Structures are given as C-alpha cells and as structure tokens.
Amino acid sequence: MExxxxxxxxxxxxxxxxxxxxxxxxxxxxxxxxxxxxxxxxGGSHMADGYARxxxxxxxxxxxxxxxxxxxxxxxxxxxxxxxxxxxITGQVSTKAVGNDAFQEADTCGITRPITKxxxxxxxxxxxxxxxxxxxxxxxxxxxxxxLIDLPKDVQIGKTAVPFPSKFDRPGYKPSFEGHPxxxxxxxxxxxxxxxxxxxxxxGVRSANASDLLAELAHKAGIPVATTLMGLGVFPESDxxxxxxxxxxxxxxANKALDACDVLLAIGSRFDDRVTGKVSEFAPRxxxxxxxxxxxxxxxxxxxxxxxxxxxxxxxxxxxxLVNKADRSAWLAECDAWKxxxxxxxxxxxxxxxxxxxxxxxxxRLTKGDVVVSTDVGQNQMWSCxxxxxxxPRNFLSSGGLxxxxxxxxxxxxxQLGRPGELVVCVTGDGGFQMNAQELxxxxxxxxxxxxxxxxxxxLGNVRQWQDLMYKGxxxxxxxxxxxxxxxxxxxxxxxxxAYLPDFVxxxxxxxxxxxxxxxxxxxEPALREAFADPHVWVLEFIVEPEADITPMIPPGxxxxxxxxxxx
Numbered sequence: 138m139e140x141x142x143x144x145x146x147x148x149x150x151x152x153x154x155x156x157x158x159x160x161x162x163x164x165x166x167x168x169x170x171x172x173x174x175x176x177x178x179x180g181g182s183h184m185a186d187g188y189a190r191x192x193x194x195x196x197x198x199x200x201x202x203x204x205x206x207x208x209x210x211x212x213x214x215x216x217x218x219x220x221x222x223x224x225x226i227t228g229q230v231s232t233k234a235v236g237n238d239a240f241q242e243a244d245t246c247g248i249t250r251p252i253t254k255x256x257x258x259x260x261x262x263x264x265x266x267x268x269x270x271x272x273x274x275x276x277x278x279x280x281x282x283x284x285l286i287d288l289p290k291d292v293q294i295g296k297t298a299v300p301f302p303s304k305f306d307r308p309g310y311k312p313s314f315e316g317h318p319x320x321x322x323x324x325x326x327x328x329x330x331x332x333x334x335x336x337x338x339x340x341g342v343r344s345a346n347a348s349d350l351l352a353e354l355a356h357k358a359g360i361p362v363a364t365t366l367m368g369l370g371v372f373p374e375s376d377x378x379x380x381x382x383x384x385x386x387x388x389x390x391a392n393k394a395l396d397a398c399d400v401l402l403a404i405g406s407r408f409d410d411r412v413t414g415k416v417s418e419f420a421p422r423x424x425x426x427x428x429x430x431x432x433x434x435x436x437x438x439x440x441x442x443x444x445x446x447x448x449x450x451x452x453x454x455x456x457x458x459l460v461n462k463a464d465r466s467a468w469l470a471e472c473d474a475w476k477x478x479x480x481x482x483x484x485x486x487x488x489x490x491x492x493x494x495x496x497x498x499x500x501x502r503l504t505k506g507d508v509v510v511s512t513d514v515g516q517n518q519m520w521s522c523x524x525x526x527x528x529x530p531r532n533f534l535s536s537g538g539l540x541x542x543x544x545x546x547x548x549x550x551x552x553q554l555g556r557p558g559e560l561v562v563c564v565t566g567d568g569g570f571q572m573n574a575q576e577l578x579x580x581x582x583x584x585x586x587x588x589x590x591x592x593x594x595x596x597l598g599n600v601r602q603w604q605d606l607m608y609k610g611x612x613x614x615x616x617x618x619x620x621x622x623x624x625x626x627x628x629x630x631x632x633x634x635x636a637y638l639p640d641f642v643x644x645x646x647x648x649x650x651x652x653x654x655x656x657x658x659x660x661x662e663p664a665l666r667e668a669f670a671d672p673h674v675w676v677l678e679f680i681v682e683p684e685a686d687i688t689p690m691i692p693p694g695x696x697x698x699x700x701x702x703x704x705x
Contacts, residue, residue: 138163138166139301140265140266140270141197145194147170147171148170148171148188148555149164149170149172149198150185150198151164151172151173151174151198152174152177152178154228154241155202155228155241157199157202157228159293160226160228164199173550173554173583174579175576176579177208178206179208179211179212179573180546180547180575180579181200181547182208182209183547184196184547184551185212185223186216186223187511187534191509191531191552195222195223195281196221197224197225198224199227202227202228203241204243205227206243207245210249211541213225214539214541215544216283217253217254217282218536220282221283222283224273224285225285226286227285227287229242229245229289232260232291233291245287246258246287253283254282254284255275255284255285256287257285259288260289261295262292265297267299269286270305274305275307278312280312314448315451315455317447321455323443324426324428324456327443328402329463331400332465332468333394334360334399334465335361335400336402337365337412338368338372338404338405339364339365339371339403339405340406341430341449342368342404342405343370345405345430345449345451347450348530351404352372352373354460355372355376356378357462357463359464360402361378361394363388365406365409366522369382370528370532380472382523383395383412385411385414385692386688386689386690388523390478394472395423395697396420396421397422398423399422399424402428403425403428404449404453407438408438409438409537414697415696424442425442426441426445427443427444428445430446479689483495483685483688488682490683491661493516493517493594493685494685495658495661496679496681498524499661500590503662504562504669506526506528506529506532507560508561509531509534509552509556509559510525510532510533510561512533512534512535512544512563512564513564513569514541514545515542515566515569517545517565518564519599519687521564523687543573546570547576547579550576550579550587554583560586560588560669562590563588563589564592566592566593567592567593567594567641570591577645585674586671586674586675588669588677589676591678591679593641593679593680594683595618596617598685602704606701613625617637619634619636620636642654644676645674649674650674651674651676652675652677654678654680655677655679655680664677686704688704
C-alpha cells in the first residue's frame with residue numbers, strides 16, 4: 138500500500154479472495170486510495186485499462202489467485218496489444234505450496250508471460266519495494282504495457298525494513314528514447330524532397346503525448362494525415378489535412394492516398410493487418426519510414442526503408458526544425474477531391490428502421506465532439522470510428538489489437554472515474570453489452586453518470602456481415618433474437634416470451650440505472666438529450682436496422698482495387 142501511494146496511484150480496481158486477503162486488509166486502512174469493487178475480475182481489468190487510456194496514468198487492478206488471476210487474462214492481453222500501461226497484482230498460494238496443486242493455485246506468471254510486458258513472482262518480501270518501483274517504470278516507459286506482480290500469501294505477511302528505491306535501475310531494460318540524429322536528418326531530407334508524402338499515425342502518438350508536434354509537422358510540411366483506429370484523435374479530424382481513419386473500414390481517400398504516396402511516414406503505428414491488407418502490395422510507390430519506440434515492431438510486418446527508433450515526442454521535437462515549409466497544394470487538392478468523392482455514407486433502412494449510423498451522428502452533433510467515447514467491438518466500433526469527429530487524443534477508447542467484446546462498459550466506468558465531470562458515452566451492441574453488463578451496478582453505486590448506447594440489431598452484427606460476404610449468407614450462431622435462428626441451434630421460439638431476450642430496459646433498471654427503448658427516428662435526439670442532461674446512469678436501447686453493414690470495406694488480405702462500397 139505504501140508503494141501504491143508513493144507511486145501516485147489514486148484509484149484501484151480490486152476483487153478480493155482467499156489468497157489476497159492480507160493485501161485487502163491493508164487496503165481497508167488506506168485513506169488515499171479510491172477503491173472500486175467490480176463484479177467480475179475481467180470487468181475490473183477493463184476498468185483499469187479504460188482509466189489508463191483516458192488519463193495516461195497506469196491503471197491498477199488487484200485480484201486473488203487461480204480463477205481471479207485467470208479472469209484478468211483477457212484484460213491483460215487487451216492492454217498488451219494496445220500498449221496500455223497497467224499494473225496487476227495477483228494473490229498466490231504460499232511459496233511452499235507452489236507446485237502442489239493447492240486450492241486456487243495457477244501458474245499465473247507462466248500463463249501471462251506472453252500477454253504482459255513483464256511479470257514478477259515475488260519470492261522474498263525484501264524484493265517487494267524494488268519490484269513495485271520497477272513494475273510501474275516498465276509499465277509506463279518505452280512502449281507502455283501491462284506488468285503483473287504475483288504475490289504469494291507468505292510474502293504478503295512478511296516484514297521488511299527495505300526502503301523503496303529512489304530511482305529505477307534494472308540491467309537490460311533501457312528503451313531507446315532519443316532517435317538517432319543521422320536517421321532523423323535522413324528522414325527530414327526524405328520529407329523535404331517528397332512530392333506526395335503521407336503521415337500514417339497510430340496509438341504511439343497518443344502514448345507519447347505528441348499530438349501537438351504531429352500537427353506542427355503536418356502543417357509546416359503540408360502533409361495529409363491518416364490515423365489508425367488506435368490513433369483516432371491524435372490529429373483533429375476537423376483539420377483540412379485530416380484523411381480520417383485508414384485501413385479495412387477507413388475512408389476511401391485515406392486508402393487512395395496510401396496507394397499513391399511516394400513517402401509514407403508511419404509514426405507510432407505497427408502496420409496491423411487491418412491496415413496493410415495484402416502486404417506485398419502495401420504502399421507500392423512509397424519509401425516507408427517507421428518511427429517507433431519499440432524496435433521489435435520495425436520491419437516485422439512490412440518492409441522499412443528508414444527506421445527511426447525512439448520516443449515519438451523526442452523524435453518529432455528533433456525533426457520539426459529540420460523540415461522545410463512546403464507548398465504541396467496539388468497533392469492536397471488531389472486528396473481533397475478523393476474525400477469529396479467518397480465520404481462515409483449510408484442508405485436509409487428499407488423498412489424505415491433507425492439506422493445505427495444516424496444514432497452516432499446525433500451523439501456527435503449534440504456533444505460537438507466534447508465527449509469521451511468507449512466502444513465495444515464489431516459494427517458498433519467501426520461506426521463509432523466513422524461517424525464521430527475525433528478531434529482530441531484520449532477521447533476514443535476501444536480494443537484495437539485484441540478486439541475484445543465486453544470492453545466498452547467497464548472501460549467507460551474506468552474513464553469516468555479518471556475524468557470526473559466529463560461526458561462519457563459507451564457505444565455497444567446487444568452482443569457485447571451482455572458480456573459485462575453486470576458492471577452497470579458499479580457505475581450506479583459510485584454515482585458515475587455513464588451513458589450507455591446499445592445498438593440492438595438482434596445479431597452479432599460484424600460476424601453476420603462476414604458470413605454474408607464469405608460464407609454464402611449462412612448465419613450460423615449469430616442471430617440473438619428468437620426468430621431467425623437456425624434449426625441446428627435447436628431452440629424453439631417461446632410465444633409467451635418477447636422476441637428478444639434479455640429485456641435491456643428491465644436489466645438496466647434492475648441495476649439501478651435509468652433506461653429507455655427507442656424504436657423510431659423521431660425519438661433518437663430527444664432520448665439522447667434527456668440522458669445527457671441527467672446526472673444518473675442511463676442505458677438507451679436503440680432498435681436499429683438488423684442488416685446494416687459497415688462500408689466501405691477492403692476484405693482481409695486484399696487491396697484497394699477490391700474495395701466494397703455496398704453489400705446489397
């Protein structure tokens with residue numbers, strides 16, 4: 138507890154159990170820590186993640202051994218893929234019992250080694266002060282990530298007089314911070330001689346708090362900017378230089394610019410397969426530059442003509458003075474023409490149902506972009522990418538690399554705790570909401586005014602869309618309503634029950650939240666206005682067009698020439 142308080146932790150997401158009770162006995166004595174009890178350890182791990190994404194400070198979760206530890210595996214993997222700073226403390230059986238299949242024993246370090254940045258098994262209480270300091274340093278420096286401390290029961294009750302070290306000193310951990318001056322000079326020359334440069338910015342810009350320098354570089358050199366999903370908001374989309382999101386469901390203009398550019402400047406991005414598509418034809422005309430603090434990501438997925446290893450903020454600070462002010466009006470005009478030709482758009486529902494995209498457009502218009510948006514995964518996530526105006530870093534929270542359903546609600550709770558007084562909206566689907574719906578009570582009991590927007594299309598929508606595209610429309614195990622299930626599912630509709638279970642309005646009210654079901658377009662704006670003006674937790678269930686699709690779409694492993702603008 139002294140370590141947590143000394144290291145600046147103010148909020149802890151913690152779920153007790155037998156092997157961690159000694160820690161909880163100390164937690165109860167703390168007057169500095171805000172303690173949050175989730176209703177499932179996975180929910181707690183996502184709350185810590187959302188808190189970290191929204192604030193930039195490391196999220197902390199504490200759970201017991203065995204199932205407590207294994208329940209946070211998904212949360213650790215989610216944070217690890219997206220470079221989110223977290224510290225997880227897990228209880229463990231006594232060191233003498235390890236390996237004997239003791240009650241609630243699990244090899245937590247072995248299980249989590251591939252999905253954490255680093256982990257520790259504490260064998261001696263005298264090591265604990267050093268380990269605490271190291272864990273927080275490792276989690277927050279270099280490419281951020283989750284660090285786990287596995288704490289046996291006998292170590293928890295041990296005594297030590299070893300002080301907390303005043304500085305970090307661990308041989309072998311020395312992430313590159315300053316980029317190599319010669320490489321930065323070469324990069325400046327490449328930019329200065331380019332005709333059609335493009336910046337491809339990712340979550341590393343957010344982690345480095347370098348949005349201001351990215352904007353300075355783009356405006357000085359006249360370079361258009363496209364972002365990844367994780368990079369949304371690091372460059373304001375209201376800026377004329379913005380090409381919005383790139384990749385599978387990105388703006389067509391961004392993907393056309395990627396295909397046409399002669400220099401691609403990747404900053405804090407990792408060339409995810411949802412961006413690259415067919416790697417052999419990725420950015421075919423460009424010299425590719427990769428700026429990243431993580432040397433292992435350079436050259437991992439695509440060729441790299443100029444690597445610059447270093448912290449994004451440090452590299453851009455050195456780069457901007459070396460870049461010439463340039464007039465690239467012809468290239469920018471070409472990009473603007475592409476933006477006008479192919480904006481994000483959708484057709485009305487053939488049945489007159491609410492289109493999910495229109496709900497998110499209304500949220501964006503009412504909030505004027507001054508909102509923290511947390512999403513689940515699937516269609517609701519992609520529409521949130523497309524139909525919000527992302528102008529600020531740390532305002533869009535979403536599981537990018539792992540694609541974790543159930544992330545949205547607990548992450549929104551973590552974000553609201555980290556940024557009290559701000560509007561936090563969770564956008565989720567009827568499938569994803571059910572994965573961690575139990576965390577709604579946490580928002581209610583802590584009086585967190587989170588607003589939940591459920592886009593209920595009665596499907597696991599993204600999977601249904603892929604089944605339509607690649608599996609001849611066979612909707613195997615994707616229909617969540619009673620009607621429309623396949624015979625193989627062996628579920629006979631019950632006429633005495635509603636067509637859709639659960640009843641989300643009743644579920645929300647049972648947890649103490651306010652709720653409303655909206656089924657026609659005229660009710661959309663009034664319902665949102667009512668919820669946004671109310672300090673209580675709200676769950677708004679929008680009954681939307683069941684078979685709305687995410688477009689545009691470049692199928693996985695394909696190129697721009699295979700772009701799908703409409704499915705039907």
